[in-house]
Amino acid sequence: MNLMNFIIRKYITKLLTIVFIGFILIIAYMQYDTKTFLLGFKRIHNLLGRMYPIDFSILPELKQPIVETINIALFSSILALCTALLLLPILTNVLFRLKIIPKVFSAFFSVFRTMPFLIIAAILVSLFSTGVFSGFVSIYLINLLTAAKLLKEYAEEVELKQLEAMESLGSSKFVIYKNAILSNLKPQVISVYFLTLESSIRGASVLGLVGAGGIGQRLWQELNHLRYDRVSIIVITLVILIFIIDLVSYYFRNLQNTSQLTFERFILRKNVVRVAIPLIILGSIVYVTKFINISHERFFIGVKQLSVLGNGIITPDLAYSTKMFSELLVSIEIAFSATIFAAVTAIFTSYLSSVNLFGKYKALSMKVFINILRTFPPIIVALIFFRGFGPGAISSFFALYIYTVGVMTKMYNEVLEGINNNVLLMTKSLGLGSFVSYVKIIFNGYFPEFVTIVLYRFEANIKNSTILGMVGAGGIGHLLVNNIEYRNWNRISTLLIGLSLSIIIIENISYFIRMRVKK
The missing domain is CATH 1.10.3720.10 (MetI-like)
Known part of the structure; x- marks a missing residue:
């Protein structure tokens, strides 16, 4: 590839990225106007206000x-x-x-x-x-x-x-x-x-x-x-x-x-491991049989119902495919838009949390903030947004967006902090500012790693968006939980087949893109 073609391809890629993000923003604006957003965030603010003062009296009840x-x-x-x-x-x-x-x-x-x-x-x-x-x-x-x-x-x-x-x-x-x-x-x-x-x-x-x-x-x-x-x-x-x-x-x-390690310590550790592993496995099996607490009668009733489930799974309700595809598309749209916006955000948060780029003490506060975002399970965030915006895709989007920013930032931050010091010294010798050298040189140099992280998170978010739909946040999960409640196994089979095929197809497309980017 000559220099002219490289420059043209680079600018076309940037232009397509800007157009694509703008397209998503236009769609979001058409579906949710400014008043809806303001009202939703006002409700969430009221909800968060009602969380204080904290009721510590239930702590003993949380032990079990x-x-x-x-x-x-x-x-x-x-x-x-x-x-x-x-x-x-x-x-x-x-x-x-x-x-x-x-x-x-x-x-x-x-x-x-x-x-x-x-x-x-x-x-x-x-x-x-x-x-x-x-x-x-x-x-x-x-x-x-x-x-x-x-x-x-x-x-x-x-x-x-x-x-x-x-x-x-x-x-x-x-x-x-x-x-x-x-x-x-x-x-x-x-x-x-x-x-x-x-x-x-x-x-x-x-x-x-x-x-x-x-x-x-x-x-x-x-x-x-x-x-x-x-x-x-x-x-x-x-x-x-x-x-x-x-x-x-x-x-x-x-x-x-x-x-x-001395020879004696090596032998001692080896013998301890030989004894400890069987004891841990045996102890785990014994303990599990006690704490799962299911009666023999209830267990065998469930086993008998498995045959009913099996018959329903092998005979999917194909007439339900249209409904399945429409909701599956919603789940994919939620996962895709949340991943894209999180990826754009992670470009900046990764820089702000990198010790070698932004500074040890300045990056520490961002690292703490990112760890908090990453620690919250998405479904809990979805429940909070559900109270603000009501049932629908927007609650699922915000939940996935917040969690994905935390995970992607942490993953890409590890890549950035593993950069050779010679690369950093080279960027400083050019007289560029820290952020400019990050955007112009370092990010471009480690762009394949960033794309890999984005694609992996998109794959994971497909499954996460399905789970979020189960609590009323939109998508195929909503159909799944309704049909599971009424034991419509034929429809559940259709939904699971569609979900599995879509995830497998997306994983293969993602793998192909990762291989192309690495070349």
Whole structure:
């Protein structure tokens, strides 16, 4: 590509971006006028005012829901990781060289991974009644699918020469799996566990919105009773809980093994791990069977109803497709517009929170603000905006926008803070200001990484917009929760097929764009 073509393409890209953002703004203005926005924000301001003074008297009553939330997140992550490790040999062709079996299982897992956890929880509640059991199983399934995908990718990076060497020595498949694969995946296994735990604590905190246990159930109850002074303390408790889990997760994922271990300490640690892991797994299974608290009668009734669900799922109501497509389009529009506006915002917030670009002390306050945005589960923000703007897409948009700004800023900020000091010195030597050099040089240089982050968040926001629709914030989630309530399994099948296909198509388009940008 010659210089002239490069310049032309650059200006055309900028022009198209400006036109596109302007087009979205025009559509938004046509649907929601200025008076609607002002009235909505006035209502939210009144709502926030009613959250003070905070009612601390309910703190003792929150103990049990908080314990339920932590139990669901903690033990579902442990058991899901163990299950994923057991399934790992059939998910990869590293051990058995069978191409068809891993492909079938991977395709099966990929389809189910497109289903948002709150939809699974709502379906389980309709089958097995309200309670912790439905919430635990839904989070367990999502954690299993996530852990299996990540571990599969890590396992396929194991050196084939090491496997072939062990095979040539006559080692059994189990020995090869244990010594060649699991031993190499130890750091990744720990990382995957804490990643799923972070996700689980956010998920478990809102399971109560569909009656699946946890602190979300009490949040929904107080919202319905208009006790905003109690809602505030529940939200603060949730934020603190998620923040603590994030800190613990961050510490362990970044904990480096010291190389100064003596032989005696190495043997001691190895023996402790050998004893501790089986005890943790066994203890988790025993404890889970006690705290999920479902009677045998209720369990078997739910199992019988699974056959009814299965019959409905395999016979979708195709006449419902038109309704499904119209609401699915709304969910995609919400996810897309929220991601685009969040991406534009994240360009500036990433700079303001980067220590090496904006300054250590000046960036600290922005980092704290971004962490607060990232900590709030989108569904809670949607509930607040729902009270201000009423049911509809605008509540979902703001919820996704706020959360996505926090996540994207954090991710791109890590890229910026990893820049080589020589690059920064080069930009300073040109005599450009800090922000000008960021926009003109650094952002352009790390644009592929930014696009990758934006595309990943868009994929995630498709699922998030579906969940938000379940609490009246517009989109296909609204149809799902209504049909789940009336057990219209044929229509639910149509909705899930449409949702899964759209997510798979978007993921493939996103992957293609990421590969093109990286070239």
